[in-house]
Amino acid sequence: MQKNENSRHEPLFHIAKRSSVSMKKAIAVRAIAIVAALLVAGVFIFAITKRNPIEIYKQMFLGVFGSAHRITKALKSLAILLCISLAVTPAFKMKFWNCGAEGQALIGGLACAACMFYIGGSVPKWLLVIIMTVTSILAGAIWAVIPALFKAKWNTNETLFTLMMNYVATSLVAFFIKCWAKDGSGILRPMTEYGLPQLANTDYLLAVIVVTLLTVATYIYMKYSKHGYEITVVGESENTARYIGINVKKVIIRTMLLSGAICGLCGLLLVGGIDKTISTETIGGQGFTAIMVSWLGKFNPIFMILTSFLIVFLQVGTKQVSTSFRIDTSLADITTAIILFFIIGCEFFINYKIMFRKKEKEVK
C-alpha cells in the first residue's frame, strides 16, 4: 500500500453543531466574550497609547453616565437607534433585506422639514403637528414600498434597490437645503418655533416615550398578530407560505409599508422633535447600524433594547475617550470594532462546539 507521511497526521479537532444550548451557557459565553474583548482592547490601547486601559474604560463609562446631560444625550441616541432598528426588524424577519432605512428615515425627516418650512406659522400648531406626523410617516412608507412593489412584481434585488434609494433621498435633501437656506451657507437654521411639542421642557422625552411604546407594540405585532405570523412564514419558507395560501406579494408590500412608516416616524422624531432642522447627515448612518442591532437582537424587540444600548454605549463612550485624551477618533473606532468582533464572534461558540479527538484507545 502506498503511504504518504503527510497523511499519517490525524486532524487535531473538528467542529460540531450544537443542537441546543441552555440559557445559562449562552449567557456565560457572551459574558466571557465581553471580558475577553475588554482585555484584548485594553492590551491594544496600552500598546498604542501607553495609557492605562482602566482609565480609558472609566472615561468611556463616564462619557455615557458621567452627568445628567450625558445620560440625556445617550438616551436620545438610544431612542433614535432603537426606533430605526424596530423599523427594519419586520422586513428582516421576512428576509427582505431592507438596507434603505437610512433613506426612508431621511425622506420622512425631509417631509417633516418641508411642512415646517412651508406651512409653519400659517396653520395652528396642533394642526401642524398632525400634518407633519402624517406626511413624514407617509413619505417613509412610500420610499419603502417602491422597492417592495418592484420586488413583488419583477423580483428585483431589494438590497441594491433600497441602497440606491438612499442616495436619491440624500440628494433630495441636499437639493431642498439649497433651496431653503437662502443665505447660501448650505445649512438650514433650526426652526425652533415649530415642531413637535416638548415634554417637561426637553426635546428628547417625547422620543423616548414614543419609542418605548413602539417597542412593546412591535413585540406584540411580531409575536401575537396574524400579520406577524405571516411575516415569519414568508421569511422562513416562501414555498410553505404559497402552499398554505398566503398572498406572498401582499405580505411583502404590507410589511415594507410598515417598515417605511416606522422609519418615517423616526425621521419625524429627529427633525421635528430633536434637531428642528435637517441635513444630509441627520440620520448619520444609523440606518445601517440598525441592521446590526436587529441581527444581534435576533429580531426580538426586547433583546434589541440591550443591543442598541450596547452600540450607543460604545459610540458615545469612545467619542468621550478621544476628546478627553486627545486621541484620534480612529482609536475609538478600533476599540469598538474589537469589542463588536468578540460579541458577534461568540455566536459561533454558542452554535458550535470544538471537539478534540480523544486519546487513542488501545486496540487488541
Next chain:
Amino acid sequence: MNKEVAIELRRITKTFGNVVANKDVDLTVYKGEILAILGENGSGKTTLMNMIAGIYYPDEGHIIVGGEEAVIKSPKDAFRYKIGMIHQHFKLVDVFTASENVILGVNDGSKYRLSDVNERVAAIAEKYGFIINPKKKIHEMSVSEKQTVEIIKVLYRGADILILDEPTAVLTPQETEKLFAVLRKMKEDGKSIIIITHKMHEVLSISDRVAVLRKGEHIATVNTAETSEAELTEMMVGKKISLNINRPEPKNPCERLVVSNISSVDSEGVQVLDDISFTAFSGEILGIAGIAGSGQRELLESIAGLYPITSGEIMYNNPASGEMENLRNKTPMQIRDLGVRLSFVPEDRLGMGLVGNMGITDNIMLRSYTKGKSMFLDRIPPKNLAKEIIKSLEVSTPDEETPVRRLSGGNVQKVLVGREIASAPSVLMAAYPVRGLDINSSYMIYNLLTQQKENGVAVIFVGEDLDVLTELCDRILVINGGKITGILDGRTAKKEEIGLLMTKHVSSAEAKEDESNAEK
C-alpha cells in the same frame, strides 16, 4: 473459501453534536464479496461509509486497509487506498461527456489525451458489461446511464473497494437487474463491493453477507444464504413487526376529482404535463408510479393550485353540496374559499409543508390561523390539536413548542400528515409520504392513508417503492414524461409491468426532456 480481508473497521465512533451517528462499529469486508449494509434511515449507514470514503473523519477508532492502518482524511486519500464511493446524488458536470467526467480530477502525470480516455472507458465498460457511450454528454443521459458513469469514474481511478449508496433508489426494476449483473461481474474480478440499501428483497438477491446497523451500532453480520427477511427486519428494527398492509375493498366509490386533459409547461417552456386525464374516486387509494421527475410533483401541485396549467379542467365534486367546482388555475386560498376540502402532503416537508424553525403548534396553526375576525392569533385550539396529534400518532418530541426541524424525519412527517388529516379532507394527496421514514413510521402512514380511504376520502398517493404501491393501492396510475402510460388495477398489477410502463413509449427527444427535469 479463500477469504482475504480488504478493509477492516475497528471501534469506529462518530458523533454530530449530541447525535451519535456511529458507536464502536466493527466491520470486516473481504475481497471478492458483496456486503450489504442494511439499516433504517438514521441508523448511520451513510455516515459509516462516508468515513471510509474520506468525507468524514472518525472521532475514535481505526480503519485498516490491506493489513495497515489507514488515515483517510479526504476522498483523495481514499483513492490512494483504492476506495471509491458512488453517492446517492450524482456529482457530474452536465455539459461534459462521460469520458470528460471520468478524467476530471485525475492527475496521474500522463498527458491528457481524450481519445485514450475514451478507449480506456470503453475497455472498462466492456470488461464488466456496462453499456455506455464515452462521448455522450451527461445531460443527454438517463439516470441509470449517469450512475454507470459514476461507477466507471471510480473504477478508472483503480478502486478495488466500491461503496454504493442506495444505488437502486432511482432505478426501475429492469435497470436494477442490469446493475446487479454488473456488480456480480466485478465481484468475480476480485473487487469488494459494499452496497447500502434498505430494500430487503434486493439485499437477499445480491449480497453474500449482510451487516445490520441499528441506531448507529453494528448489530450483526450474517451470511445472506442463512437468513430471512423476517430475521433481518427484526435485527433492523429491534422487535418483531408485521409487514402486512391491510387493503379493504372500496366502499360505494363515487367520482370525487375528475381531471381531464391537463397540460402544463415549466418556466423554461418544457412540457411537464401532457394531456393528463384521470378520475379519483372517494373511498379508494389511487397510486401514482413513475421515475422521479416524471411530472408527479407538478400534477399534484396543479391540483392544489400551486402550479399553473395551460389547458384542461380539474373538476371537484363537492360532497356537501353535490355541485361540481372547477379548480383550474385557482389559488390555494380561492380553492379553500370554495369549500373544497383538499389536503396535500407535499414531497418537500420542511421546504413546503412545514416551517422548520417553528414549533408543532405554530405549524399546526398554518391551516387554521386565518379563522376569526381578530387581528391576533388564537394559539389555544392549535395547541390542543398539536397535543392530540402528538398523542395519537406517537410523535416523539420534548413538547409541542420544539422547532420541527429538530425532530426526526418520521416525526416531522407525522406532524404534517396529522395536520392534513385533521382538517377532515375529502381529497388527500400525499407525495412520497414515507420517504426517509423508518419501517414503523412507514407502516403507520400506510395505515393512516387506509383509514382515510375507509372514511370515504379520495386518497392520491405518489410512491416510489413498487412493492408498496402494489400492496396498498386500489388503482395505480403510471406516469412517464408527463404522460399517463397506463392505469392498472392495484390488486392484479405486476411490478415488472409497472416498470415497463414507467419507461415505455418515450421517444428519445422526450426522454431527454424527462431526464433534464429529473436533474432539477
